[in-house]
Amino acid sequence: MDYATLKAFKPTEFEGAADGYRALGNAAQAAKSHIENTVATGMRKSLSGESAKASQKQLQALAKNFHYTLTECHVISTALNGFAYDFAAAKRKLEAAVEDARADGCTVTENGSVSYPAGRKPGAEKDTEGGTVTGTPGGNATSDALDRQAANIHPNPHYGKAIGYADRIADALKEATDADTKWEPKIRALKADDDLTVSDRDWTDVTADTGGVREAADAYLDAIKPPPKNDWPQDNANWWKGLTDEQREAYISMHPASIGALDGLPSDVRDDANRTVLAEQRAAKQIEYDAWLKKEPEHYKPYISPVTGREVKGAMVPTDEWKEWEEKRKKLENGYKGMDAIQSRFNSFTSESNRPYLLGFDGDNMGRAIVSIGNPDTADNVVTYVPGTFAKLESIGGDMDRAVALQAEAERQDAAHSTASIVWLGYDAPQGIMTDATETKWADNAKEPLGNFIQGLEESNHRPNGVNQTLMGHSYGSLVVGETMEMHIDLPVDNAIMVGSPGVGVDHAKDLNIPPDHVFAATAQNDLINVAPPFAKDYLSPKAYWDTFFDGDAIVHGTDPTSEDFGGQVFEVPDGKLPGTDWEMMPAHSQYWDEKPLGTMGKIVTGGRL
Structure with a gap:
């Protein structure tokens, strides 16, 4: 990250993009709600037969698409706000350093170095020419002491303050560079498959995206007032009321399980959050189940008579490996039966x-x-x-x-x-x-x-x-x-x-x-x-x-x-x-x-x- 790029950076452009994704997610949420709560329920009350069943399946798939869209859009919105937040902090440091330098008689050049004017220390016979210095980021006690020593030795009294401003500019550029390095893979990962089917893999990708953005957006999220530690319902409700829409959606997108568990919050908020958790966990269960099916061992082996110790012709029994495999298969299958029952209730109310x-x-x-x-x-x-x-x-x-x-x-x-x-x-x-x-x-x-x-x-x-x-x-x-x-x-x-x-x-x-x-x-x-x-x-x-x-x-x-x-x-x-x-x-x-x-x-x- 160079000086010109950070200077020209406009956090509001990314915040505006975040607002756009958030609006798109809200539109998808409205569409999902309309399909589930109006269209599908109306059809279930008035229509029956095979065509109606087929239509219901298509509506469920469409609602699932909108659910995935709103979830990813809100994750992207949070990512863009987090990215803008980090860069805005770096830019504020840069602007403050530049302003202080100018007020102190120094000039910041186009590459971020700092020029200082000619000056004379007390007792000197003539002025010492000015110059230009480039800062070093990440100062510590040792480097600061060396800078002070160099400033004391240097014959120009303006040299020391120029070094200070240059180091502040370098720190701001490093902070922006670190933010860019941190966010680049997270934002690049926010993309979907180029098809119209929301698969189990897509939902597990949402889980990965959310985890990556949550980790990177820690500073942005920390700036939002957290839920009360006492978890008392009235305090939870007051906390939620005190958040902006943007902050609420950021919390839901990054912490759906936590929001879904908060007593005192509106039921539709908890429902939205928990249904995202349900979709992600159900997809993960299916992927785990499908992977286990591919590991099925040999099912049968010849039966050995315990009396004769010989193989009984035509008699077969399950292998011990298959029994163990089947036991885990049933356990995995049972693991998502309840999830399917819950989803079935959402697919059948009238x-x-x-x-x-x-x-x-x-x-x-x-x-x-x-x-x-x-x-x-x-x-x-x-x-x-x-x-x-x-x-x-x-x-x-x-x-x-x-x-x-x-x-x-x-x-x-x-x-x-x-x-x-x-x-x-x-x-x-x-x-x-x-x-x-x-x-x-x-x-x-x-x-x-x-x-x-x-x-x-x-x-x-x-x-x-x-x-x-x-x-x-x-x-x-x-x-x-x-x-x-x-x-x-x-x-x-x-x-x-x-x-x-x-x-x-x-x-x-x-x-x-x-x-x-x-x-x-x-x-x-x-x-x-x-x-x-x-x-x-x-x-x-x-x-x-x-x-x-x-x-x-x-x-x-x-x-x-x-x-x-x-x-x-x-x-x-x-x-x-x-x-x-x-x-x-x-x-x-x-x-x-x-x-x-x-x-x-x-x-x-x-x-x-x-």
């Missing part, structure tokens, strides 16, 4: 009232997802359902079906008011009935994030009369709900529902910090959760265990919420299927979304009384 919003997403490990059916920011009623044992991203489809059913029932019962129904899988649920589910640690880790989420819903919903919130737990999820409500004494929850509960962590409904008559519970007669005993405090005492087992109100995690001693409201549900029906161990444990209990829960969610 109206604004049951439009899904992705309020949280993490595809790592067991996976996490928070999905709302309906917009909780505008809803009169919001119900948040916490699933229990065995819940994980892989099986989120079934939990979303439950949320859909409850939302539809609530709006059927109370068509004058809107209801948003949320499945909150924002925690790692236990994966074993007699092992993990007997421990409270899963609920202990979930109660703070669930409380923040509920508080965030209250913050993002600004209805004049407030929002009617219901917190619902099924199975182990009821323990999560109970611990959360006990911990947060001022949680904005109006009603609580516990179904198939092993206990909610408290002995009385009043301990949940809402009126006991707003706490509702039900357990089917044939639900095996009824015979799950609490654990004796003294494992070495048979009598202690016997007394505990036959304490009719005591279950695994406290007092049975359907007992009279608990003090809440109990509603009726069918007995449910007997254990072993259809080869299921606990079929009744999953029947709380059948017609009768669903109707009762819809009544509770909409503020009705039993």
